[in-house]
Amino acid sequence: MIKIDNNSSKAIYEQIYDEMTRLILSKALKPDEKMPSVRELAAMIKINPNTIQKAYKSLEEDNYIYTVKGKGNFVKNADEIRSVHIKTMEEQLNSTIKSLKELGLEDEEVIRLVKNILNEGNK
Numbered sequence: 823m824i825k826i827d828n829n830s831s832k833a834i835y836e837q838i839y840d841e842m843t844r845l846i847l848s849k850a851l852k853p854d855e856k857m858p859s860v861r862e863l864a865a866m867i868k869i870n871p872n873t874i875q876k877a878y879k880s881l882e883e884d885n886y887i888y889t890v891k892g893k894g895n896f897v898k899n900a901d902e903i904r905s906v907h908i909k910t911m912e913e914q915l916n917s918t919i920k921s922l923k924e925l926g927l928e929d930e931e932v933i934r935l936v937k938n939i940l941n942e943g944n945k
Contacts, residue, residue: 824867834869838877846886846900847907857887857895 824841845851864871878895881887887895922932
């Protein structure tokens, strides 16, 4: 479910955050689905519960999950979050393409780069 890379320069709580957002945005975790408790997830991936708590706090602050006191953490509806996330990614892609164009790349070269990246993802 969650992959942690101990050799990554990213903090473990950030890796957990990224993995959870990936699961939510891909709809692997459904809206209103109960998330594993902090202790359950800590035991599953052998991480300190405080690290899990920090990731969950960030997820809640960014509206990926919500807490029901005494019941646990639940997934928010990902459709709205997903559309905002896609819009942000679209803006980043637009910025990247503009930068490539400013470096003198022609449309065909940019398209070739994108196709190469897409093909790498299919391997």
